[in-house]
Amino acid sequence: MKSPKSRKSQHFFGNLKRIVSFKRKYLSIPYFIFLLLFVLVPILIILVYAFTGTDDAGNLYFSFDSFVNFFSSPTKVNVLVVSLFIGVLNTIICLLIGYPIAYLLADKKVNKNYVMVILFIMPMWINFVLRTGATRDLLNMWGLKGGEYPYLSTMIGMVYNYLPFTILPLYTTMIKLDKAQIEASRDLGCNPVQTFTKAILPQSVPGIISAAEMVFMPTMSSYVISDTLSEGKLTLFGNSIANSFYNSLWNDGSFMAFIMLVLIFVTMALTSRFGKEKEERKVGLW
Amino acid sequence: MVTTAAARRIKRRAVAYKTFGQCAIWLVLLLMYLPILVLIAFSFTEATNIGTWTGFSWNLYSRLFQSQEILVALGNTLLIAVISATLSTILGTCGAIGAFYSKKRARSVIEKVTQIPVVNAEIVIALSLTVMFVFLQTYLFGGANVFSFWTLLVGHIILQVPFVYLSVKPKLQQMDPALYEAALDLGCTPNQALFKTTIPEIMPGIASGFLLSITLSLDDFIVTAFTRGAGLLSGEKNIETLSTLVQAKIKKGPIPPEMRALTTIIFLVVLVGAILVTVYRNVKAKQGKKRVGRY
CATH class of the missing domain: 1.20.5 (Single alpha-helices involved in coiled-coils or other helix-helix interfaces)
Structure with missing residues (x-):
C-alpha cells in the first residue's frame, strides 16, 4: 500500500540515480576540462596580452603597442623573414635527403628489414639537447665554428635533428605505394623519370605534406638548435619568443606567439586535406 | 643466348x-x-674536448656517478617522465573512452581541442601556459610564486595527453562492441565490464600512449625551462632536468666530459629498448601468422 506521493518520490530518486550513475561518456569530462583550462584558456590569455599593454601598477589596458613594436622594428621583422626562410630551406633539404632514403627503405628489393627503420627513428629517443651539443662539438672539432658560420652550422644542426621526422611519415606512405601502378607505368613505356613523376610522386604527396608539417613549424620556432649551433649569433623566431620570456616582456612575447598561431592556422588550412596523416605519424612512432 | x-x-x-x-x-x-x-x-678518455685522445680510461664513468649535479638532473628527469606519463595515460585513456561513447557533436568538439596541442608549436604551448601562470600569480595569488613542480607537471601533461588520446582512439574503433554488452548481460556492473572487456582490448593503445608520453617528457626542453619552479630533487632551487642542465652547460662551452659517459649509457639503454621493440614486433607478427593459419 503505497501512497501516490511516495511512489512519486521513488520515481524521482530512480531518475536521479539514473542520471548520476556511471556512464562511459562521463569519463571524458576530466580530460576535456583539463584541456579547456590548460590549452584554450592560455591561448585566450595570449590573445588578451597580445593586444594590451601593462601600466606601472600592473593593470592591463587595450593597446596595439605590441603590434606596433613588432612591425616597426626592422630587426624583429627581419627575424621573422629569416625564420621563414630557414624553415622552408630546412624542409626542402630534409625532403631531398629523406625522400629517396624513405623510398629505398620501403623498397623490398633493397631492404626487407624493419630494423633499418628503427635505426632511423632511434636518434629521436636520445635527448635532443645532448644531440645538438654533440653536433656542435663535432663541427667545432672540424673547425666549423658556429660563431663564424652561424647559418651553415645552424642548417646542419636542423637537418640533422629533423631528418628522422621526415623519413618516418614518408616511409609510412611509401610502404603503401601501389606497386601495380608503378609496374604498369614501366610496362607502358615510361622511362624512370616519367615513372617517378607520374606514378610515384603523386601517390606520395600525403607523406610529403605531413613530413613538411613535421619540419617547417618546429624549425622556425626552435630555440635550442639555433642558439647552440650559431653560438647565439643567429636569432630565429623561437629565440625571439624565448628572449621575451627571459626578459618578462609578456605583451611582446604574446604578440609573437600570436603570429606563430596565425602561421600555424594558415598552414593547417593549406594542408587540411591531408590532416589525417599528421596525427598518425607521431603515434606511429611506437 | x-x-x-x-x-x-x-x-x-x-x-x-x-x-x-x-x-x-x-x-x-x-x-x-x-x-x-x-x-x-x-x-x-679524459680530455676536456673531444678530438684529443689522452689514453684509454674508465674515469669519466666513475666521475659521472660522483657528479651530484648530473645525478639530480637525471633523477628529476625520470621522476617527471614517469609521473607525467602515468597521469597523462590515465587522463587521455579516460578521455578517449568517454569521447568514443559520447554523441557525435561532443566528440567532434573534444577531437578539435585535442588537435590544438598536436599542431601547436612547443614554444607557443610553453609561453601561453607561462603567461597564464604569470596572470594567475599577479591577479589571483597576489604576486606569490606559483611556479613549482606542479606547473611543470601541467606543462608536461599537456604535451603528452593528446597523443595518448590519439593512440587509444584507433583501438576503441577496432574493438568488438558486443563484448561489453555480453559482459553486462552476464551480470557485470558497468564498471566491471569496462575493466574486464574494454580496458584489455585497448591495452596496446594505452601502452603505446604511455611509452610515447615517456619519450616526449624525456626529450622536452622548452616547456620545462618555461614552467619549472623549485622542487623535486633540486630542493630549493629550480628543477633541473637533463635537458635544461645540458643546455646550461653547452651554452658556456663544450659538453662536459662526464656527460660523454652519460651519452654512452643513454645510447645503450635506447639500443636495448629498440632491440626489445623489434623482437616484440617479430614475435607478435609470428603469432599473428599462426592465428591466421589456424582458421
Whole structure:
C-alpha cells in the first residue's frame, strides 16, 4: 500500500540515480576540462596580452603597442623573414635527403628489414639537447665554428635533428605505394623519370605534406638548435619568443606567439586535406 | 643466348641497384649517428674536448656517478617522465573512452581541442601556459610564486595527453562492441565490464600512449625551462632536468666530459629498448601468422 506521493518520490530518486550513475561518456569530462583550462584558456590569455599593454601598477589596458613594436622594428621583422626562410630551406633539404632514403627503405628489393627503420627513428629517443651539443662539438672539432658560420652550422644542426621526422611519415606512405601502378607505368613505356613523376610522386604527396608539417613549424620556432649551433649569433623566431620570456616582456612575447598561431592556422588550412596523416605519424612512432 | 645475356643484364642491374640503395642508407645512417658515436668514443678518455685522445680510461664513468649535479638532473628527469606519463595515460585513456561513447557533436568538439596541442608549436604551448601562470600569480595569488613542480607537471601533461588520446582512439574503433554488452548481460556492473572487456582490448593503445608520453617528457626542453619552479630533487632551487642542465652547460662551452659517459649509457639503454621493440614486433607478427593459419 503505497501512497501516490511516495511512489512519486521513488520515481524521482530512480531518475536521479539514473542520471548520476556511471556512464562511459562521463569519463571524458576530466580530460576535456583539463584541456579547456590548460590549452584554450592560455591561448585566450595570449590573445588578451597580445593586444594590451601593462601600466606601472600592473593593470592591463587595450593597446596595439605590441603590434606596433613588432612591425616597426626592422630587426624583429627581419627575424621573422629569416625564420621563414630557414624553415622552408630546412624542409626542402630534409625532403631531398629523406625522400629517396624513405623510398629505398620501403623498397623490398633493397631492404626487407624493419630494423633499418628503427635505426632511423632511434636518434629521436636520445635527448635532443645532448644531440645538438654533440653536433656542435663535432663541427667545432672540424673547425666549423658556429660563431663564424652561424647559418651553415645552424642548417646542419636542423637537418640533422629533423631528418628522422621526415623519413618516418614518408616511409609510412611509401610502404603503401601501389606497386601495380608503378609496374604498369614501366610496362607502358615510361622511362624512370616519367615513372617517378607520374606514378610515384603523386601517390606520395600525403607523406610529403605531413613530413613538411613535421619540419617547417618546429624549425622556425626552435630555440635550442639555433642558439647552440650559431653560438647565439643567429636569432630565429623561437629565440625571439624565448628572449621575451627571459626578459618578462609578456605583451611582446604574446604578440609573437600570436603570429606563430596565425602561421600555424594558415598552414593547417593549406594542408587540411591531408590532416589525417599528421596525427598518425607521431603515434606511429611506437 | 640472347635471353640469358638479357637476363644477366637485368640481374646485374638489380644487384647494382640494391648495392647502391644499401650504400645510400648506410651513409645517411652513419652521418646521423656520427656526433653521438664520436661522443661515445671519447667517453673512454679524459680530455676536456673531444678530438684529443689522452689514453684509454674508465674515469669519466666513475666521475659521472660522483657528479651530484648530473645525478639530480637525471633523477628529476625520470621522476617527471614517469609521473607525467602515468597521469597523462590515465587522463587521455579516460578521455578517449568517454569521447568514443559520447554523441557525435561532443566528440567532434573534444577531437578539435585535442588537435590544438598536436599542431601547436612547443614554444607557443610553453609561453601561453607561462603567461597564464604569470596572470594567475599577479591577479589571483597576489604576486606569490606559483611556479613549482606542479606547473611543470601541467606543462608536461599537456604535451603528452593528446597523443595518448590519439593512440587509444584507433583501438576503441577496432574493438568488438558486443563484448561489453555480453559482459553486462552476464551480470557485470558497468564498471566491471569496462575493466574486464574494454580496458584489455585497448591495452596496446594505452601502452603505446604511455611509452610515447615517456619519450616526449624525456626529450622536452622548452616547456620545462618555461614552467619549472623549485622542487623535486633540486630542493630549493629550480628543477633541473637533463635537458635544461645540458643546455646550461653547452651554452658556456663544450659538453662536459662526464656527460660523454652519460651519452654512452643513454645510447645503450635506447639500443636495448629498440632491440626489445623489434623482437616484440617479430614475435607478435609470428603469432599473428599462426592465428591466421589456424582458421
